[in-house]
Amino acid sequence: MSGQKLREVQTAASEFVSRQNLKRHDLAVVEFSSRASVVADFTRNETELQQAIARLSARGGTNLSEGFNLATSVLQNSDRTPNILLFTDGVPNNPPMAASIAQQIRASGINLVAVGTGDAQINYLTALTGDPDLVFYANFGDLDRAFRGAEKAIYGQQLVESDESGNYGFFFGVFRIGVWTGFLAIGTSLALIVGQNYTLRRRLLSFQEGSWGGGGGLVAGFVGGAVGQVVFLPSGYLPVLSVVARLTGWTVLGTLVGGGMSLFVPNLPRKNALIAGSVGGVFGSLSFLIFEAVTGVILARLAGATILGFCIGLAIALSEQFYSSLSGSVVLLVHWNNQECTMVALGEKPIEIGSSRNAHVYLSKDAGFPAEFAKIFLENGKIILEFDSALSQHPKFGKMKRFRQELNDGDRRQFGDIILEVQERL
Known part of the structure; x- marks a missing residue:
C-alpha cells in the first residue's frame, strides 16, 4: 500500500x-x-x-x-x-x-x-x-x-447519550435507551397533567391520573427511545443521518406523550394533541443536541425533557385557542372571580361539575355541593346541562324541577361563587 x-x-x-x-x-x-x-x-x-x-x-x-x-x-x-x-x-x-x-x-x-x-x-x-x-x-x-x-x-452512541457512554449490544442498547426516555417521559407527562389540573383549580394529581400518566409516559418514552435508537444505530457513521435519527426518536416520544394528553384535557381532539406532541418532540431534540454540545449529556437530557414538556403544553394551549376560535365550536367559560377565567372546550365528553376531586370544575363541598352535581356536554349539536338524578334526594337541591336543560349561546349559570358561561363561535 x-x-x-x-x-x-x-x-x-x-x-x-x-x-x-x-x-x-x-x-x-x-x-x-x-x-x-x-x-x-x-x-x-x-x-x-x-x-x-x-x-x-x-x-x-x-x-x-x-x-x-x-x-x-x-x-x-x-x-x-x-x-x-x-x-x-x-x-x-x-x-x-x-x-x-x-x-x-x-x-x-x-x-x-x-x-x-x-x-x-x-x-x-x-x-x-x-x-x-x-x-x-x-x-x-x-x-x-x-x-x-x-x-x-x-x-456505542445512543439516542440520548454522548459518545462516551460505553459499548452496548444492539438489544441492550435499545432497552437501555428506552428505559432512559421512559423515565424522562414520566416526568414530562405528570408535569403536563399537573399543569392542566392547576388551570382548572383541581387537585394537582390524583392517584388515577398519576397511575395512567406515569404508566402511559413510561410506555411512550420507552417506545420513542427504542424507535429512535433502532433508527440511529445504522446511521451512526453519517452525522446528518444521526441528527435525523435523534429527531425521529424525540418526535415519536413527543407525539405519543402529546397524544396521551388528550385523555386528560377535556375534548382535546386527538389529532391536535398528536401534532402538539410532535412539535414538542422536534424542539426537545434540538435542545438536546444544543445542550449536549455546550453542557454535556446530563443537562442535555434534562433540557430536552423540559423543553419537550413546555412545547407540548404550549402547543396544546395554542391548539385549544385555535379550536375555540373556529366557527361552530362551543366553549365553557369558568369565571372563578371577577378577574380570573378558564376556557374549556365543550364536546361529546361531558365536563363534570361537583365536589369530587376528579371533577373538571370543582365546587366546594363545604358549600353543600355533592361529589357528582352536574355535567355539560354536546348532544346532536345541542348544549346540554344535566344534573345528577341523585339530587332529587339531596336536602339542598331536592326541590329542583328540571334536571336536564338545553343552553344557548351566552347563557350563564352560577353555582356557589363560580359562574359558568356558554359561548358558541359563529
Whole structure:
C-alpha cells in the first residue's frame, strides 16, 4: 500500500482523531509491517497524533502478531477503557498466531474492532474480533465510512447519550435507551397533567391520573427511545443521518406523550394533541443536541425533557385557542372571580361539575355541593346541562324541577361563587 491509497488511510485516520474528545480519551498509534513500532505513545495532544499519522509508511509485510503484542503493552500505560482499532489491507504473516493473540486480547477485556480493505479477509477479521458487527470492510475510496462505523462500535452512541457512554449490544442498547426516555417521559407527562389540573383549580394529581400518566409516559418514552435508537444505530457513521435519527426518536416520544394528553384535557381532539406532541418532540431534540454540545449529556437530557414538556403544553394551549376560535365550536367559560377565567372546550365528553376531586370544575363541598352535581356536554349539536338524578334526594337541591336543560349561546349559570358561561363561535 503506497501513494494515493496510503494518503487515503492517513486522511481517514486523521479525521478519526479530529473527531475524538481528547479531554476524555488517550490515543496511541502503533504501526506494523515487517516489524511493529510505536509511532505515538498515549497522548491527548492532537498535533502529536496527527504528526504520527503523517509519518506512517508502507514497508512490506504484515506482522500483525507483533503489532498486537506491542499495542497490548502500550495499553498498560492507560487507565481508560481499553480499545484497539485495527486497520489492515492484507493477510498477516502468521494468521494462526495472530488469531491466538487476538483471543487473549479479548479475554483480557480489551475491545477489538477491525477495519479492513484490499486483500484483508472479512472472515478472518471476524475471527479476530469475535463479532461480525465489529468488522468494517470498505474498498479504497470509502475508508472514511468504515472508520466512522468502527468509531460508532467503539463508543456505542445512543439516542440520548454522548459518545462516551460505553459499548452496548444492539438489544441492550435499545432497552437501555428506552428505559432512559421512559423515565424522562414520566416526568414530562405528570408535569403536563399537573399543569392542566392547576388551570382548572383541581387537585394537582390524583392517584388515577398519576397511575395512567406515569404508566402511559413510561410506555411512550420507552417506545420513542427504542424507535429512535433502532433508527440511529445504522446511521451512526453519517452525522446528518444521526441528527435525523435523534429527531425521529424525540418526535415519536413527543407525539405519543402529546397524544396521551388528550385523555386528560377535556375534548382535546386527538389529532391536535398528536401534532402538539410532535412539535414538542422536534424542539426537545434540538435542545438536546444544543445542550449536549455546550453542557454535556446530563443537562442535555434534562433540557430536552423540559423543553419537550413546555412545547407540548404550549402547543396544546395554542391548539385549544385555535379550536375555540373556529366557527361552530362551543366553549365553557369558568369565571372563578371577577378577574380570573378558564376556557374549556365543550364536546361529546361531558365536563363534570361537583365536589369530587376528579371533577373538571370543582365546587366546594363545604358549600353543600355533592361529589357528582352536574355535567355539560354536546348532544346532536345541542348544549346540554344535566344534573345528577341523585339530587332529587339531596336536602339542598331536592326541590329542583328540571334536571336536564338545553343552553344557548351566552347563557350563564352560577353555582356557589363560580359562574359558568356558554359561548358558541359563529
